[in-house]
Amino acid sequence: MKELSLHILDIVQNSIAAKATQIEIIICEDTQKNILSIDISDNGTGMDKATLQKVTDPFWTSRTTRKVGLGIPLFKAAAERCSGHFKIRSEAGEGTEIIAEFVRNHIDRAPMGDIAETISLLILTNEGIDFKYTYRFNGRTYELNTKKIKEVIGDMPIQHLDVIEWIKKDIRQGIEEITQE
Numbered sequence: 001m002k003e004l005s006l007h008i009l010d011i012v013q014n015s016i017a018a019k020a021t022q023i024e025i026i027i028c029e030d031t032q033k034n035i036l037s038i039d040i041s042d043n044g045t046g047m048d049k050a051t052l053q054k055v056t057d058p059f060w061t062s063r064t065t066r067k068v069g070l071g072i073p074l075f076k077a078a079a080e081r082c083s084g085h086f087k088i089r090s091e092a093g094e095g096t097e098i099i100a101e102f103v104r105n106h107i108d109r110a111p112m113g114d115i116a117e118t119i120s121l122l123i124l125t126n127e128g129i130d131f132k133y134t135y136r137f138n139g140r141t142y143e144l145n146t147k148k149i150k151e152v153i154g155d156m157p158i159q160h161l162d163v164i165e166w167i168k169k170d171i172r173q174g175i176e177e178i179t180q181e
């Protein structure tokens, strides 16, 4: 995959398939330490130990339509290709957390892509799920929490296109504000 936001979109599909009602995405950039990390966690069904051991193997999947599960192995490979790290923690009945860490300026590090588009699309298409998105850049933090937005908009559905547009703009603006020196 050419962009990290597409990996995120893909990994979140696993959380949705695992019936998560809360999904948290944390992106953290540190230019001094030269690290970019992506942390995706959910409160879905989780995995038992045997499944957890198999998930980084591209020839294993719990899906029945085709044999190969690629989401996790591709994300892992993307991190390892640029001297990064990859970690999964999962507990049956509790949820799952996936952390990928990249050397930020590595030549093979994929660009972030349009994260504002990705997050707003996830919110638009998953009515029953609450999303928390946090972006940290050199210690500064931007946060978006659909639970809080829902409190503010009251009767208006969060899927309303005006709300989705506002969310997209807020993420873009948030990124701009905390990344400028």
Ligand SMILES: Nc1ncnc2c1ncn2[C@@H]1O[C@H](COP(=O)(O)OP(=O)(O)OP(=O)(O)O)[C@@H](O)[C@H]1O
Pocket (backbone or CB within 6 Å): 010, 014, 015, 018, 042, 044, 045, 046, 047, 051, 055, 060, 061, 062, 063, 068, 069, 070, 071, 072, 073, 095, 096
């Ligand atoms: N967040 C999660 N919660 C519960 N189980 C998960 C989660 N993420 C992955 N899994 C399990 O790990 C398997 C492998 O995931 P992976 O994304 O690599 O492949 P896939 O989803 O099966 O196929 P693909 O992503 O290629 O469509 C899934 O089929 C599922 O059983």
Ligand SMILES: [Mg+2]
Pocket (backbone or CB within 6 Å): 010, 011, 013, 014, 069, 070, 071, 072
């Ligand atoms: Mg998948």
